[in-house]
Amino acid sequence: MNAVEIVKAVKDARIPATEITGKAIERIRQVDSEVRALLTPLFERALEKAAEIDRKIEHNQDPGPLAGVPVVVKDNLCMRGLKTTCGSRMLENWCPPYDASVIRFLEEAGAVVLGKTNMDEFAMGSSTENSAFFPTANPWDRERVPGGSSGGSAAAVACGYAPLALGSDTGGSIRQPAAFCGVYGLKPTYGLVSRFGLVAFASSLDQVGPFSRSVEDLALALNVLSRPDPADATSSRRKRPDYTACLGKDDLKGLKVGVVTEFENYPVQPEIREALAKIEAILRGAGAEFVPVSLPATIEAGLPCYYILAPAEASSNLARYDGVRYGISAKAENLMDLYMKTRGLGFGPEVKRRILTGTYVLSSGYYDAYYLVAQKARIRISREFREAFLHADLLLMPTTPTLPFRKGEHQDDPIQMYLSDVFTLPVNLAGLPGLSLNAGYSSSGLPVGVQFVGPKWGEETLLAAAEAVERVLGKPACALGGD
Amino acid sequence: MRKPNTPVIGLEIHVQMKTGSKLFCACSTDYIGAVPNTNVCPVCLGLPGTLPVVNRKAVEYAVRTGLALGSRIGLSTRFHRKNYFYPDLPKAYQISQYDVPLAVGGHLPIGEEQDRKWIRITRLHLEEDAGKLVHSARDGRLGNSEYSLVDYNRGGVPLMEIVSEPELATPSEARDFVSRLRQLVRFLGVSDGDMEKGSLRVDANISLTGPDGELGTKVEVKNMNSLRALERALEYEIARQQECLGRGERILQETRHWDDGKGVTCGTRGKEEAHDYRYFPDPDLPPLVLSRDFVEEQRRLLPELPWDLKERFVREHRLSIEDASVLTELPGIAKYYEKCIREGANPLRAANWIRTEVMRVLNEKRISIEAFALSPEKFCGLLARIETGAVSTTLAKELFEKMVDENLSVDEALKKAGSPSGKVTGDDLRKMVNLVLERERLTVEEIQTGKDAKGKKRSFLCGLVMRESKGQADPGEVRKILAEILDR
Numbered sequence: 001m002n003a004v005e006i007v008k009a010v011k012d013a014r015i016p017a018t019e020i021t022g023k024a025i026e027r028i029r030q031v032d033s034e035v036r037a038l039l040t041p042l043f044e045r046a047l048e049k050a051a052e053i054d055r056k057i058e059h060n061q062d063p064g065p066l067a068g069v070p071v072v073v074k075d076n077l078c079m080r081g082l083k084t085t086c087g088s089r090m091l092e093n094w095c096p097p098y099d100a101s102v103i104r105f106l107e108e109a110g111a112v113v114l115g116k117t118n119m120d121e122f123a124m125g126s127s128t129e130n131s132a133f134f135p136t137a138n139p140w141d142r143e144r145v146p147g148g149s150s151g152g153s154a155a156a157v158a159c160g161y162a163p164l165a166l167g168s169d170t171g172g173s174i175r176q177p178a179a180f181c182g183v184y185g186l187k188p189t190y191g192l193v194s195r196f197g198l199v200a201f202a203s204s205l206d207q208v209g210p211f212s213r214s215v216e217d218l219a220l221a222l223n224v225l226s227r228p229d230p231a232d233a234t235s236s237r238r239k240r241p242d243y244t245a246c247l248g249k250d251d252l253k254g255l256k257v258g259v260v261t262e263f264e265n266y267p268v269q270p271e272i273r274e275a276l277a278k279i280e281a282i283l284r285g286a287g288a289e290f291v292p293v294s295l296p297a298t299i300e301a302g303l304p305c306y307y308i309l310a311p312a313e314a315s316s317n318l319a320r321y322d323g324v325r326y327g328i329s330a331k332a333e334n335l336m337d338l339y340m341k342t343r344g345l346g347f348g349p350e351v352k353r354r355i356l357t358g359t360y361v362l363s364s365g366y367y368d369a370y371y372l373v374a375q376k377a378r379i380r381i382s383r384e385f386r387e388a389f390l391h392a393d394l395l396l397m398p399t400t401p402t403l404p405f406r407k408g409e410h411q412d413d414p415i416q417m418y419l420s421d422v423f424t425l426p427v428n429l430a431g432l433p434g435l436s437l438n439a440g441y442s443s444s445g446l447p448v449g450v451q452f453v454g455p456k457w458g459e460e461t462l463l464a465a466a467e468a469v470e471r472v473l474g475k476p477a478c479a480l481g482g483d
Numbered sequence: 484m485r486k487p488n489t490p491v492i493g494l495e496i497h498v499q500m501k502t503g504s505k506l507f508c509a510c511s512t513d514y515i516g517a518v519p520n521t522n523v524c525p526v527c528l529g530l531p532g533t534l535p536v537v538n539r540k541a542v543e544y545a546v547r548t549g550l551a552l553g554s555r556i557g558l559s560t561r562f563h564r565k566n567y568f569y570p571d572l573p574k575a576y577q578i579s580q581y582d583v584p585l586a587v588g589g590h591l592p593i594g595e596e597q598d599r600k601w602i603r604i605t606r607l608h609l610e611e612d613a614g615k616l617v618h619s620a621r622d623g624r625l626g627n628s629e630y631s632l633v634d635y636n637r638g639g640v641p642l643m644e645i646v647s648e649p650e651l652a653t654p655s656e657a658r659d660f661v662s663r664l665r666q667l668v669r670f671l672g673v674s675d676g677d678m679e680k681g682s683l684r685v686d687a688n689i690s691l692t693g694p695d696g697e698l699g700t701k702v703e704v705k706n707m708n709s710l711r712a713l714e715r716a717l718e719y720e721i722a723r724q725q726e727c728l729g730r731g732e733r734i735l736q737e738t739r740h741w742d743d744g745k746g747v748t749c750g751t752r753g754k755e756e757a758h759d760y761r762y763f764p765d766p767d768l769p770p771l772v773l774s775r776d777f778v779e780e781q782r783r784l785l786p787e788l789p790w791d792l793k794e795r796f797v798r799e800h801r802l803s804i805e806d807a808s809v810l811t812e813l814p815g816i817a818k819y820y821e822k823c824i825r826e827g828a829n830p831l832r833a834a835n836w837i838r839t840e841v842m843r844v845l846n847e848k849r850i851s852i853e854a855f856a857l858s859p860e861k862f863c864g865l866l867a868r869i870e871t872g873a874v875s876t877t878l879a880k881e882l883f884e885k886m887v888d889e890n891l892s893v894d895e896a897l898k899k900a901g902s903p904s905g906k907v908t909g910d911d912l913r914k915m916v917n918l919v920l921e922r923e924r925l926t927v928e929e930i931q932t933g934k935d936a937k938g939k940k941r942s943f944l945c946g947l948v949m950r951e952s953k954g955q956a957d958p959g960e961v962r963k964i965l966a967e968i969l970d971r
Contacts (some may be wrong), residue, residue, distance in 0.1 A: 202766070233534065234766075314563050320529050
């Protein structure tokens, strides 16, 4: 059952929330030893929360728009009194004394959190192999990675742990694993969803968003998640629409879909090209028109720009892990020794690499040559997208250049790993919404994803277009024999 | 062009604002005497996932201060992160303003009217305060400590950093500048400006000009916790630099700490590392955009500035510059004085009494004028009696002592005092009354022919008797005797 069906069944008192939760736990117990999507299961707590929902139903109280819907959440979202590790040794046993705003929104809406999902350490990575604890498998081929950094959440939804999951996306961390695991993943417009309680990687790029296996679930989740939040100064105060209202349209007549001309010559695996063509045909069939758009600076400068700005912000955001107040604290001779040892022990190699890069590009003498140039490139990229959206309502793009790669394949080559996000990270630089959807499966049975990118606050257009595709291709399948 | 060997002093002043809550969270700013680490929350502790939200009041206070200094207010400014590791800085960066401060330019007047000097302000910006470390070593230094404790109560308290141009030429000018700025923030009600408590902290940059008047190497002096310390530290530093140059040595560009006990500044012996703060715009905070209406609203809320008020006191009440200076040093005193004037007090007498008696009591009791129990109305009642001669100065001082504690009126104080120490009473007093009545036969006649409906003439006579007795009579008894004689 998807989330919309669960809510209906629970509200109609046809199936108790505890039963839904119980079944989800059963499913997790069945497959998680192979997939390893969860870092911290919260089964007992989940059953208690589900029982609360059932009590509300019994007393005719409104159980909320996500009543009884099981969800899993990425382990960089704070939950009060519960371990929030960010996939790092540094925070191995850290329990925040507060909930992330999005967790509060979910639970107030009646959702039942089943557990915290695995991730690349501090959301830095594209394979979930950078988790300090263990890697997560791609449910469609366990020798391959689920993508990252929200690989645990994507894999969990793909094998039916829960119809909904939360991830965070700084350069593609929701969309890339969604593509690799064959599910929907939405990165909202920067400022649409609160970042309060999301442990920061790169504050100007981070955004929380949902995974699902149906478009209506994605819309339902967005309705709950997109509340303005006074605790986040970057949270937009604009009025939010009802994201489910844009669904159920007969066609996409009048919709202009942009295709980026510069991507024609970019090395992309043939299965992904075929998928793009398939989606184009479906959209055309629904009445959409196609127009060419040009994003030259985005293609040329996006990746280097991102790998200057994101590490710069990360180097500052992660400086607080110094062993003085929380997290691990190394035995040390003096203050400098404490800093060096704690950070030496607590951080993995990719995190260290980015802290070093970020520190370097902000250092006096290099700031102008790197950080400042990257900021200017970012402004150019945003402008380019804005101009593209004068001609198109949404862009159809690959989510990734390749299908899911093998575990260990890129571990010794960070640049190859970074290239996995070449189509997703410009969207973060421009603060735009991006939705990755499944477009079918390769001959070897691996999911193939494509991406819709919209103008700022264009989530409704993305959802409507995804729904048109879903009407033709059906909802994404569940992996490992789930339903 | 400056003359050779002239001190050139610029100041950087950090002012804690009494906004009630911190710059980026709702925690209390009232940390003096609070149990360590109780005025803290996830935001000011910089816990993972937390985000700052700017305190509107801090912006208002800083804008008001900028306007009072005649600065240009930036309508779109931003916050930067100043990155460095230290245990008192929970995020390992301080949120501050860097390339675009909240206010630029302006000036502060020092000296008196005849030799007034306007010292230009470079900039004013907002930033957060750090926590406090307590080192276990006897000398209170980190290096020699077995352990150190940290208290984050102060972390996140809003600060304004105000930077002056290097236009101060002497330690006493520097002192005057700080004292005028302190007076200003107190008048604006944005800070208590207390140097001892650290709510106003001064760093000084000082250099001596070279033989051709060119600027010399500057030294930063820190840790001056009073105006006196500031003046002494700068005097010491000028002498030290002159001696250095006299010996043909070069001045080292460094930060030196003022040791108030020893009366010297100590260098950090070049140990200090060159900091690279890696400033960059804080991505958690959107630009701080202010509307013109907001700025104009803050301008409307400005009180009369202390130097304007002082000039007005001199002009309107004929006070000496010295009297006016003392009365305008603190906004509470100035307000008290103005209330007295509104009550009809003689401006000079009121000024004199506040300067001597009221301020003496405040000092003795170590309280502020806001905690002074005697209302201006009742205080003026006393001044009026002195004015009419109904109460002698000596008696007035005695009565004042009784009035201040419980906010008594003159009459209540008199009653409480009982017969005024039995000085002139009974037959002696009756003789004195008769003496006065003989001198004032005309008035007596008027009273007895019913021309004193309001009793003013009777009071006048009473006052004369009191004056005759040099305040040693009980006014009640005087009135009784007067009544006996006049109504006979």
